[in-house]
Amino acid sequence: MAQKIIIDTDPGQDDAVALLLALASPELQVLGVTAVAGNVPLPLTALNARKVVELSGRGDVPVFAGCDAPMHRRLVTAEHVHGKTGLDGIELPEPVLALQDQHAVDFIIETLRREPAGTVTLVPIGPLTNIATAFRRAPDVVARVQRIVLMGGAYFEVGNITPAAEFNIYVDPEAAAIVFDAGVPLVVMPLDVTHAALTNRAWVERMRAMPNRCGPAVASWTDFFERYDREKYGSEGAPLHDPCTIAWLLRPDLFSGREINVEIETKGEFTLGMTVADWWRVSDRAPNALFMRDVDAAGFFDLLTERIARLP
Ligand code: RIB
Ligand code: CA
Numbered sequence: 679m680a681q682k683i684i685i686d687t688d689p690g691q692d693d694a695v696a697l698l699l700a701l702a703s704p705e706l707q708v709l710g711v712t713a714v715a716g717n718v719p720l721p722l723t724a725l726n727a728r729k730v731v732e733l734s735g736r737g738d739v740p741v742f743a744g745c746d747a748p749m750h751r752r753l754v755t756a757e758h759v760h761g762k763t764g765l766d767g768i769e770l771p772e773p774v775l776a777l778q779d780q781h782a783v784d785f786i787i788e789t790l791r792r793e794p795a796g797t798v799t800l801v802p803i804g805p806l807t808n809i810a811t812a813f814r815r816a817p818d819v820v821a822r823v824q825r826i827v828l829m830g831g832a833y834f835e836v837g838n839i840t841p842a843a844e845f846n847i848y849v850d851p852e853a854a855a856i857v858f859d860a861g862v863p864l865v866v867m868p869l870d871v872t873h874a875a876l877t878n879r880a881w882v883e884r885m886r887a888m889p890n891r892c893g894p895a896v897a898s899w900t901d902f903f904e905r906y907d908r909e910k911y912g913s914e915g916a917p918l919h920d921p922c923t924i925a926w927l928l929r930p931d932l933f934s935g936r937e938i939n940v941e942i943e944t945k946g947e948f949t950l951g952m953t954v955a956d957w958w959r960v961s962d963r964a965p966n967a968l969f970m971r972d973v974d975a976a977g978f979f980d981l982l983t984e985r986i987a988r989l990p
Contacts, residue, residue, distance in 0.1 A: 680707035682707045682709055682793060683700065683707070683709065683799045683800070684708075684785075684786060684801065685700060685708060685710075685711050685712070686713075686744070686782070686786075686801065686802040686804060686808050687723070687727055687803050687804050687920070688713065688717045688723045688764075688804030689713075689717070689726035689764060689765055690716070690717040690718075690723070690726070690804065691766075691767060691900070692903065692917075692918050692919045693717070693730075693803050693920045694730045694896075694899055695918055695920065695982070696921040696923060696924050697711065697730045697731065698733070698892055699981075699982060699986070700924045702986060702989045703928055703985055705928055706924070706927060708736070709789055709798065710739065710789065711740070711741045712743075712808055713742065713743050713782065714745055714782070714804045714807050715747055715753050715805070715807070715849075716845075716846065717755060717756045717760045718763070720744070720745070721743075722765075723804070724742075724743040725773070727741045728741050728777060729770040729773050730770075732770075732773040733770060733892060733895060734990070737774075740785075743782055744781065744782030744807070744811075745808050745811055748805060748850035749807060749852050751849075751851075751852075753849065754849050756839070756845060759906045761902060767898040767899040767900070768894075768895050783808055783812045786812040786819075787812050790819035790823060791818070791819060795821065797824055799825050799826070800823055800828075801826075801828070801924065802828045803829045803846070804846055805846050805847075805849035805854075806828070806830070806846070806850055806853040806857045809826070809853065810853035810854070811853070813860055814856065820860050820861070820862060823862045826863070827867070827927060828857070828866055828867065829919050830846035830866065830953070831844050831868040831869070831940065831953030832844040832868045832869035832870060832953060833870055835868065835869035837952070839951075842948060842949040843951030844868065844869050844953065847952075847953055848951030849951075851943065852944055854953075855941075855942040858966060864967040864968065865926060866935075866940065866969045867919070867923050869917070870969075870970070871933065871971055871972060871973050872918070872919040874972065874973050874975055875917055875918045875919070875922055875973055875979075876913055876975065877900050877904055878914050878915045881915075881979050882897050882904075884983060885900070885983070886898075890986075890987070890989055890990055891989075893989075896986055900915070918978075921982060925978050925981055925982070926970070928981060929977065931974075932977045932978055932981070933973050933974075935968050935969050935970035935971045935972070937965040937968050937969075938959065938965050938967065938969050939963035939965050940953050940956070940967045940969055941953075941954045941956075957969070
């Protein structure tokens, strides 16, 4: 029986690779893709989600637009990383795949109420605004969520948008606090692990040489996306943050971490959006998240290569 998931996303080149990985994998039944404002404003993240789903050949998967701003703050975007379209690197055609009329939050609520309790996993790979808004609007659905596998946060790697905070959490810290406090089983892919999932030239060239359209698209996105991280960190490549969530669903053995307590800073002057991860268990706060620390990078990229090759 395929694992039912909803991917909540702000494409974003790394989001796009995560979407392709999921849509190429028969172990996963993607019930829907919900767009949220994040890397770029909502109209662009919704358009980019449609473009990527169409590129994958999976026009059977519906795409929804969700919240266009954080719950209580102005939107902060990341064009400096992802480009003005949010998906710079390759020009994709205007998608034929329509955007669903239903709001993404209503789709999430309706789906969780319809599917048997405990059978749907939420995979947020952008700011947590849609998820938290669904939980606030329909508290009854919280207990029906099987688990949440999210990309966000940082501890050892500290912040990437401020010295203390990772982007997805920083954009909507109140939403993140709602999600981390909800009591839903959480698997967290922080920068601590995603920074070990670094692209390299040999892999990018393998993508470019792939005899389909998705492999070369991944290579072009990576060419664009990695320039920022290579300059900032002096690294060889770029961290493929968001695909770590999907890879964990497919091959949890590639990852390792700890069940610990993670709180979200929502008031700090310099630490707003920080994931205060009690990695050394020095507090008496109850564990609420499997916080990942290590990944078998070779295994991760082999999985990505094998799955992207299955796509058109
Ligand atoms: O900090 C990395 C996260 O922010 C990734 O999800 C990336 O797509 C951006 O949204
Ligand atoms: Ca993202």
